[in-house]
Each structure stands twice: as structure tokens, then as C-alpha cells.
Amino acid sequence: MKLDNIIAERINKTIYRDGNKCIKIFDESYSKADVLNEALNHARVEETGLNIPELSEVTRINGKWAIVSQFIEGENLADLIAADPAKYDEYLNMFVDLQLEIQSKRSPLLSQLKDKMNRKIDLTDLDETTKYDLHTRLTSAPDHSKLCHGDYNTSNIIITPDGTPYVLDWAHATQGNASADAARTYLLFCLSGNIAGADKYLDLFCQKSGTAKKYVQSWMPIVAASQSVKKNCKEKEILLRWVNVVDYE
The missing domain is CATH 3.90.1200.10 (Aminoglycoside phosphotransferase (APH), C-terminal lobe)
Known part of the structure; x- marks a missing residue:
């Protein structure tokens, strides 16, 4: 994944775009439990049928936890x-x-x-x-x-x-x-x-x-x-x- 296009910066996290993917990378202060809970919440809400980005994976990039989802053009x-x-x-x-x-x-x-x-x-x-x-x-x-x-x-x-x-x-x-x-x-x-x-x-x-x-x-x-x-x-x-x-x- 390419991390040369920053689209937003928040406290404890940076969000990148790579083509049709949105990559949210959390810094070291963010707990694994909080990252996994956010991904689980997202997956559960997806099941309601609302228009939200599709979650694709939870991974580690350069030692940091990351959530990868669909980039919504708009x-x-x-x-x-x-x-x-x-x-x-x-x-x-x-x-x-x-x-x-x-x-x-x-x-x-x-x-x-x-x-x-x-x-x-x-x-x-x-x-x-x-x-x-x-x-x-x-x-x-x-x-x-x-x-x-x-x-x-x-x-x-x-x-x-x-x-x-x-x-x-x-x-x-x-x-x-x-x-x-x-x-x-x-x-x-x-x-x-x-x-x-x-x-x-x-x-x-x-x-x-x-x-x-x-x-x-x-x-x-x-x-x-x-x-x-x-x-x-x-x-x-x-x-x-x-x-x-x-x-x-």
C-alpha cells in the first residue's frame, strides 16, 4: 500500500488514500483493543445496509495498527x-x-x-x-x-x-x-x-x-x-x- 497521499490527520491517527482504498493508521499510543473494537463496530453497522464504506481488512503497517476500507469519492x-x-x-x-x-x-x-x-x-x-x-x-x-x-x-x-x-x-x-x-x-x-x-x-x-x-x-x-x-x-x-x-x- 502506498502512503504518500494524506487526506486527513487526527489526534493519534493519520488517514491516507491509495486508489480505491482508505487507510487509517493509528499511532503507538492507540490500544489494539480500541482498533479492533472500531473495526468490529464498523462491520456490525455494515450489516444494517446503510451506505457506509466497506471494511476490507485490519492489519499492521510499519508496526502500527491500521484499518483499511473503501474510499468513497465525493x-x-x-x-x-x-x-x-x-x-x-x-x-x-x-x-x-x-x-x-x-x-x-x-x-x-x-x-x-x-x-x-x-x-x-x-x-x-x-x-x-x-x-x-x-x-x-x-x-x-x-x-x-x-x-x-x-x-x-x-x-x-x-x-x-x-x-x-x-x-x-x-x-x-x-x-x-x-x-x-x-x-x-x-x-x-x-x-x-x-x-x-x-x-x-x-x-x-x-x-x-x-x-x-x-x-x-x-x-x-x-x-x-x-x-x-x-x-x-x-x-x-x-x-x-x-x-x-x-x-x-
């Missing part, structure tokens, strides 16, 4: 929005419709979203009283089994030349409550500084899914806490502000 939805802001509403509708299609699927062998969030809450620097409150809220939330992406944002959508959308990056996929996944997407908009876009997204999601906005908002402190364990000090500070938000207008 444009990133985030770039399309930036290039043509006049089509923002059209693209946002597509974005929400695609999320609802994802959430209509089931993948019963994926990890439970609640279990993952409970583990992450335990890893936070929050005081024990706050952790207890978050665990209690999470336990009392309804149990669902919908497919949740876990990092659903416009950068993870590729639109092919014929207009077909493909969803990338299933490392964080779980099964659980769709409103928790919507809360995560809302917070991703906020973390990017697009507060107006976050509000517009949430209104549209709730309208199309028939979900009360207050119900999605009730997940935000829980989701924010579970995401605050990531090693991003700026994001952590913003997310922890959400943890203490209890009531919404």
Missing part, C-alpha cells in the same frame, strides 16, 4: 455547506433525514449506549455527588435499542457525485436512545461555535422525529459529562458548563 458535507451557504437549509434537512435513517436501524450486538456513558461518567473529574446525580438520571432514562452514531456531524458525511450520502467513522457506534445521539450532535455544533446552527438542527430533529425538545435537552448534561473525558482542555471546559444545566426553557 465531497464532505461540511465543505459543501461552507462553499454554498444559500443551500444550508437543504443540506441540514438532508443531514437530519440521514440521522433518522440511521436511528431506524438495529444492531443488537453493539455495546449499550448507557453502559458506555456510565463508564465515562466514572472517569470524569466531577465530584461524587454530581456523578451520582448523572448516574441516577441515566439509569432512569428509557431504554431504547436504536443505532446511534456517537459522533454524528457534517464532517462525517460524504456526498458522492450522484448525490448519494455515505456516513463515515463508526468508532463510537452504540445502541441506545436516539435523543442522546441528537444531544451529542447538538453539542458538536456548539463546540464548533455554531450556536444558531445547533438550535436550528435541534428544532428540525425534534420536528421530524416527533420528539419533545425538552427530552433531548435532558440528555445534554449526561452526554456532556461523558464527552468531557476526552483530552481537549478547551472542549472540556465548555462541556463541563453543560453538566450543571438542569432546567431548560
Whole structure:
């Protein structure tokens, strides 16, 4: 495999293109278990029939773990929005419709979203009283089994030349409550500084899914806490502000 065409660089990983292959190489700090779990999540989501790149192999390249999958030719939805802001509403509708299609699927062998969030809450620097409150809220939330992406944002959508959308990056996929996944997407908009876009997204999601906005908002402190364990000090500070938000207008 040729590794002379870098198409993206992320924390702890570099992504290359070699013809019709996409090669994601993880650095030495990334555990074997996490790499294999990401590949397993991807394979399980493939079985739902959604448009996602086909996984071809998990291997080692120059001593580093790598996941090789199909390269999807097309444009990133985030770039399309930036290039043509006049089509923002059209693209946002597509974005929400695609999320609802994802959430209509089931993948019963994926990890439970609640279990993952409970583990992450335990890893936070929050005081024990706050952790207890978050665990209690999470336990009392309804149990669902919908497919949740876990990092659903416009950068993870590729639109092919014929207009077909493909969803990338299933490392964080779980099964659980769709409103928790919507809360995560809302917070991703906020973390990017697009507060107006976050509000517009949430209104549209709730309208199309028939979900009360207050119900999605009730997940935000829980989701924010579970995401605050990531090693991003700026994001952590913003997310922890959400943890203490209890009531919404």
C-alpha cells in the first residue's frame, strides 16, 4: 500500500488514500483493543445496509495498527455547506433525514449506549455527588435499542457525485436512545461555535422525529459529562458548563 497521499490527520491517527482504498493508521499510543473494537463496530453497522464504506481488512503497517476500507469519492458535507451557504437549509434537512435513517436501524450486538456513558461518567473529574446525580438520571432514562452514531456531524458525511450520502467513522457506534445521539450532535455544533446552527438542527430533529425538545435537552448534561473525558482542555471546559444545566426553557 502506498502512503504518500494524506487526506486527513487526527489526534493519534493519520488517514491516507491509495486508489480505491482508505487507510487509517493509528499511532503507538492507540490500544489494539480500541482498533479492533472500531473495526468490529464498523462491520456490525455494515450489516444494517446503510451506505457506509466497506471494511476490507485490519492489519499492521510499519508496526502500527491500521484499518483499511473503501474510499468513497465525493465531497464532505461540511465543505459543501461552507462553499454554498444559500443551500444550508437543504443540506441540514438532508443531514437530519440521514440521522433518522440511521436511528431506524438495529444492531443488537453493539455495546449499550448507557453502559458506555456510565463508564465515562466514572472517569470524569466531577465530584461524587454530581456523578451520582448523572448516574441516577441515566439509569432512569428509557431504554431504547436504536443505532446511534456517537459522533454524528457534517464532517462525517460524504456526498458522492450522484448525490448519494455515505456516513463515515463508526468508532463510537452504540445502541441506545436516539435523543442522546441528537444531544451529542447538538453539542458538536456548539463546540464548533455554531450556536444558531445547533438550535436550528435541534428544532428540525425534534420536528421530524416527533420528539419533545425538552427530552433531548435532558440528555445534554449526561452526554456532556461523558464527552468531557476526552483530552481537549478547551472542549472540556465548555462541556463541563453543560453538566450543571438542569432546567431548560
